[in-house]
Amino acid sequence: MNVQQLSIFLENKQGRLAEVANLLANAAINIRTATLADTSDFGVVRLIVDDVDKAVDVLKEGGITAVKTDIVIVDTTDRPGGLAKVLNVIGKKNLNVEYLYSLGTRGERAYIALRFDDSEKAIAAFQESGVVVVSREDLKALNMA
Amino acid sequence: MIWNPDAETMPVGQRRELQLELLKKQVKYVYERQPAYRAKMEKAGIKPEDIKSLDDLRLLPYLTKADMRENYPYGLFCVPMKEVVRVHSSSGTTGKPTAVGYTKKDIEIWAEVMARALACGGATPDSVIQNAYGYGMFTGGLGIHYGGERMGCAVLPASSGQTKRQLIYLQDFGTTLITCTPSYSLHLAEEGGAEGVDFKKLPLKYGVLGAEPWSEGMREKIEHNLNIKATDIYGLSEIIGPGVANECLEQKGLHIFDDHFLPEVINHETGEPLPPGQRGELVITTLTKEGFPAIRYRTGDITALLDAPCPCGRTHIRMERITGRTDDMLIIRGVNVFPSQIESILMDIEGVEPHYIIYLRRDGALDDMEIHVEVSEKVFSDEVKKLEALAAKIQKEIQGVLALSPRIKLVEPKSLERSMGKAKRVFDERKI
Numbered sequence: 001m002n003v004q005q006l007s008i009f010l011e012n013k014q015g016r017l018a019e020v021a022n023l024l025a026n027a028a029i030n031i032r033t034a035t036l037a038d039t040s041d042f043g044v045v046r047l048i049v050d051d052v053d054k055a056v057d058v059l060k061e062g063g064i065t066a067v068k069t070d071i072v073i074v075d076t077t078d079r080p081g082g083l084a085k086v087l088n089v090i091g092k093k094n095l096n097v098e099y100l101y102s103l104g105t106r107g108e109r110a111y112i113a114l115r116f117d118d119s120e121k122a123i124a125a126f127q128e129s130g131v132v133v134v135s136r137e138d139l140k141a142l143n144m145a
Numbered sequence: 146m147i148w149n150p151d152a153e154t155m156p157v158g159q160r161r162e163l164q165l166e167l168l169k170k171q172v173k174y175v176y177e178r179q180p181a182y183r184a185k186m187e188k189a190g191i192k193p194e195d196i197k198s199l200d201d202l203r204l205l206p207y208l209t210k211a212d213m214r215e216n217y218p219y220g221l222f223c224v225p226m227k228e229v230v231r232v233h234s235s236s237g238t239t240g241k242p243t244a245v246g247y248t249k250k251d252i253e254i255w256a257e258v259m260a261r262a263l264a265c266g267g268a269t270p271d272s273v274i275q276n277a278y279g280y281g282m283f284t285g286g287l288g289i290h291y292g293g294e295r296m297g298c299a300v301l302p303a304s305s306g307q308t309k310r311q312l313i314y315l316q317d318f319g320t321t322l323i324t325c326t327p328s329y330s331l332h333l334a335e336e337g338g339a340e341g342v343d344f345k346k347l348p349l350k351y352g353v354l355g356a357e358p359w360s361e362g363m364r365e366k367i368e369h370n371l372n373i374k375a376t377d378i379y380g381l382s383e384i385i386g387p388g389v390a391n392e393c394l395e396q397k398g399l400h401i402f403d404d405h406f407l408p409e410v411i412n413h414e415t416g417e418p419l420p421p422g423q424r425g426e427l428v429i430t431t432l433t434k435e436g437f438p439a440i441r442y443r444t445g446d447i448t449a450l451l452d453a454p455c456p457c458g459r460t461h462i463r464m465e466r467i468t469g470r471t472d473d474m475l476i477i478r479g480v481n482v483f484p485s486q487i488e489s490i491l492m493d494i495e496g497v498e499p500h501y502i503i504y505l506r507r508d509g510a511l512d513d514m515e516i517h518v519e520v521s522e523k524v525f526s527d528e529v530k531k532l533e534a535l536a537a538k539i540q541k542e543i544q545g546v547l548a549l550s551p552r553i554k555l556v557e558p559k560s561l562e563r564s565m566g567k568a569k570r571v572f573d574e575r576k577i
Contacts, residue, residue: 007527037529041554069527
C-alpha cells in the first residue's frame with residue numbers, strides 16, 4: 001500500500017529547481033504534487049510523479065541526487081476535523097510522522113501524504129482505525145499519479 | 146631591554162664557534178640516541194665526526210613531518226620517558242597529531258629563549274603579561290607563560306577566547322603586554338571598541354603576536370587600533386614552541402636565537418642552500434635539546450635570512466616574516482591544519498564522499514572556515530533533520546580533531562570540481 005515519492009537533494013542555487021522540472025518535462029514525466037523543504041543551504045524536493053522509476057533514472061543521468069521514498073497516502077473527508085481524525089490515530093498508536101503534505105481534494109475527499117519511519121506499521125494502524133489508505137492504483141484512478 | 150646580553154650580543158664569529166661546538170655535540174647525541182635519524186645518516190654515509198665546520202651541516206639528512214608520523218608518537222625521543230617532564234602536540238598531516246617531549250633542561254632552555262623573545266617585544270620584569278594563547282597541548286600558552294615567569298613578569302594565564310573577560314582584564318588588571326594571534330588582537334580591538342573601551346587610556350603598550358601569518362598592513366592596523374607596538378613571534382613545536390625567533394622593537398625581521406636553533410634557508414625543491422636575502426624554506430637544527438632534538442627539520446615555512454647588523458645590538462641573525470608555506474598547511478585561528486586531516490576525518494564518516502572544498506574567509510578580524518561536503522546517494526535522506534544531523538556530525542568530528550568549528554555546507558554530488566591532477570581543495574579568500 002506504500003506509494004513512492006521522488007525525493008531530490010538540491011543546493012539553494014538559482015535555476016536548480018527549474019533544471020529538475022526541465023529534465024522531467026523532457027522525459028514526459030508528469031508532476032502531480034510538488035513540495036519543497038528548505039534550509040539556508042539546501043532544499044529537499046518531494047514530488048509525486050506518474051513514473052517514479054523513470055524519473056529517478058532521468059534525474060541521475062542529469063547528475064541530480066534523487067531517491068524513492070515510501071510514503072503513506074490517506075483519504076479523509078474534506079471537512080473540519082478531517083485531518084484531526086488522521087492525526088489522532090498517529091497519536092494514539094505512538095507513530096512518529098516525519099512530515100506531511102496535501103495532495104489536494106477530489107469532491108468531498110481530501111488526500112494527505114505522510115512520511116513515517118515505519119510505513120507498514122502506520123498502514124496497519126490506519127486500517128485498524130478505519131482510515132482509508134490509498135494505493136498507487138487508486139491514485140492513478142483519481143488522476144493524482 | 147636585552148634579556149641575556151652575553152648570549153644575545155655575542156660577536157658573530159664567537160657565536161659561530163659556539164654553534165659548531167654545539168652542532169657537533171647535538172649530532173653525536175642524536176646519532177647515538179635517535180635510531181630513525183641514525184639510519185638516515187648511515188644511509189647518507191655520514192658519521193658525526195664528519196661534521197667539521199658549519200658548512201658540513203648540509204651533508205646531514207633532513208628530518209620531516211613524515212618522520213614524525215612514522216615514529217609516532219614517541220619514536221624520535223632521545224631520552225626515556227622517566228626524563229621527559231612535558232609532552233606537547235601539534236597537527237599531523239592525517240588524523241593523528243604529532244608529539245614532542247621535553248626534559249627538565251629543555252623546559253629551562255625554552256623559558257630562556259621565551260624570556261629573550263618577550264624582551265625583544267618590549268617586556269621587562271615590571272610587565273604585566275596577558276597571555277591569550279591557548280593553554281594545553283598547544284605550545285603557545287605554556288611557552289609564553291614560562292618565559293614571562295622566568296623574566297619575573299606578572300603573567301595572567303588568560304588563555305584563548307572569552308573575549309569579554311579578556312577586555313575586563315585589559316581594563317582592570319593592568320596588562321602592559323598582550324600575547325595572542327594577530328587576528329585575535331584585532332578582534333579584541335573591535336569588540337572592545339563596540340563596548341566603548343578606549344585603548345589609548347589603557348596601560349597596554351606591547352603585543353607579542355604570532356602563530357599565524359600576518360602582514361605589515363595588519364601590523365599598522367593593530368598598532369593603531371590597540372595603541373601598542375606589535376612584534377612578530379615565531380616558533381614551532383617540532384623545534385621547541387614559541388620563542389625560536391622574535392622581532393625586536395626595530396621591527397625589521399625576527400632575531401633567531403641561533404645559539405639554540407641553527408637556521409638555514411634552502412631551495413625547497415633542490416635543497417640548495419640559499420644566501421641571506423633569498424627566500425626559501427626555513428630549515429632548523431636544534432643545538433641544545435635533549436628530549437626531542439631535531440637535525441635539519443624542514444619547517445615548511447618560507448622566509449629569507451637577513452645578516453645585516455641590527456641597531457638593537459643583538460647579533461642573532463634575523464629572518465623576514467614568514468611569507469608562505471612550501472606545503473598545503475593552513476593556519477586557521479593559530480591552529481595548523483592540513484587539508485589531508487579533514488579528508489581523513491570525512492573518510493571515516495560512513496557514506497560521506499571524500500570530495501570537499503575548504504573556504505577560508507576573514508569576517509571581521511577572525512578566520513572562518515566553511516567546508517563544502519558532497520552528499521552522496523548513500524547519505525541522502527528525504528528528511529531535512531537527518532541531513533542537518535549529518536552536517537552537525539561532520540562538524541563535531543572535525544572539531545574533535547582540530548579544535549576548530551567549521552561551518553559545514555552540504556552540496557550536491559559531483560558539484561565539486563574533479564580536476565585531472567591535484568584537486569584544488571582550498572580556497573583561501575582571507576586578506577591578510
